[in-house]
Amino acid sequence: MRLSTVMRHLASAVVAFAAAVSGAMADPLAKDAFGAQRLPAATQAAAHGFYSKGCFAGGMAIATDGPNWQAMRLSRNRRWGHPEMIALLERFSREAAQDGWPGLLIGDVSQPRGGPMLSGHASHQIGLDADIWFLPMPNRRLSAGEREKLDFVSMLQPNSLYVDDRKWTPAHARLLHRAASYPNVERILVHPGVKKKLCDTVGGDRSWLRKVRPFWGHDSHFHIRIGCPAGSPGCRTQDAVPREEGCDQSLAWWFTEEPWRPAKGPAKPKARDVLRLSSLPSACEAVLAAPAPISEAAVTVSGRGTPMIATNAPPVAANAFAPTPERTIPLPQPRPYD
Template sequence: MRFVWFGLAVCAGLAACGGDRPRSTATAPASVTVSSSDHRPAKSVFGAQSGPSGGASESFGSYAKGCVGGAVQLPETGATWQAMRLSRNRNWGHETLVDFVQDLSRKAAQQPGWAGLYVGDMSQPRGGPMLSGHASHQIGLDADIWMLPPNRLDLSRTERENLSSISMRRAGGAYVNSDWTPQHHNVIKAAAQDPRVARIFVFPGAKVQMCNDEKGDRSWLNKVRPWWGHHYHFHVRLNCPKGDNTCVDQAPPPAGDGCADAQTWVDNILNPPPPNPNATPSKPKPPITMATLPAQCSSVASQH
């Protein structure tokens, strides 16, 4: 179903927003081209858009360098969800993402103590880089889901601006705290078992806890990946929808359940390795300009 109503906990910093790491080893399809003449900062162009472009939903480029045409708005309130931080106007996405969020919210509502989901940032009306926050969330296929279990879904706009999610981490993210419940496990599991999902970012202690608690099929754990931050929300990333030939998927996660890798993250939190004196300092990345985005993004941004 396509919704066209017009108008989310917030990632802290770019790395905490589930950027394209590990970077995709895939190359862009031949149909993805860029323009070399428009050097405007892309975040200023896309951050100024208040509504979507026309046409069917289509993702152009990669999760951290692209845009979305024909985006659909997640309605502000549904039977089993509420979009948060409405002033940010980031409750948009590819129609596949909007359908997924609604489906997951219905599954969450089946968990004791959960009326559904509080939905954080998805994408801007036309995707693209944001004025603040995320490095990813650019092609309408990423969504942040609050860790706070909703006990009511009639929050006012003011309440949605002022209510905060809750942190699940303890000891710097090495362990979950007492607010973590089996219901959190089950909601994340339901998301990971959806074939539309590519990966889910959570803090390392949550992944280890889920590895320790899961007694059944463990294959879904492969999609749950440890990443910095992600203790106030978990970040769901969908695969490129079938037929979106200009959308670039991230490389699949390594084989296996990923539990040993998550334990390594935890071990390094508890006993940080010494700094490498020979490490080369990382250079700040240049800003994304319209010239460096897929050429289709110029059309997406310029439509009236």
């Protein structure tokens, strides 16, 4: 092959490589773009897209410590959510304490601007999902190291689909009942064994059981999902849960072999590992480009205060045992609990 031909092929290869690199930079993996964000978009609160494919703006953080909660796995920086979700967690922690629950251990909510996560969840992308541990809050404040290493406690018997009665208490059922009582909570995901335990033991009004949905995993925590909030026209709703309690054949299916069989064929890549920024709602590019608040403290809910957001207010210290100071600009939103 002549040298000139070789040079032309080499030049073409270099151009193609440069174009590929340029394209990847212009349209990065969504998980990398959103996983790099340390603070929320300081704009009007809104959820964009679907729970497993979207983002959100105007996020708030739940403080690492509150009167009735402790946030876990702090290194993940996933204490962020739409203001309606953060307000719900604060209210839930306070009212669950009235039911005799010592306090919530709060797991992942969302990244500061949502989007696909670098690891873990497929959902939790639009600030409307949150995980709560079945382990009650201890009577002391855990260190940051303990919050990283503390083991999950499964509610199941070893190598079983059924709840271990040595671990399950009526207080667990009351906690789930309380979560289901909020109108904006549309779904609570639990392990099928936990759902069966509720079906077998709950008396009186059982209508709330329809919100409790069996799903893989969720034996050591439960997952709360709220509906699309007002002011979020780009938020895609999920199907309504059935009117029935869900203690029928749909639950019995989970106790057959079918749900637990390994998938056939080659493993498919996880969506987060291939999803590009261009695949998300177009509003998500603006969410990434939006300015951040001047500090995390200015957008952190720490007690019984109203969720606030600030872009030019002085930093406000996040006190774990006091209402959020009324120093920042109120975020316009409807009352979430009407």
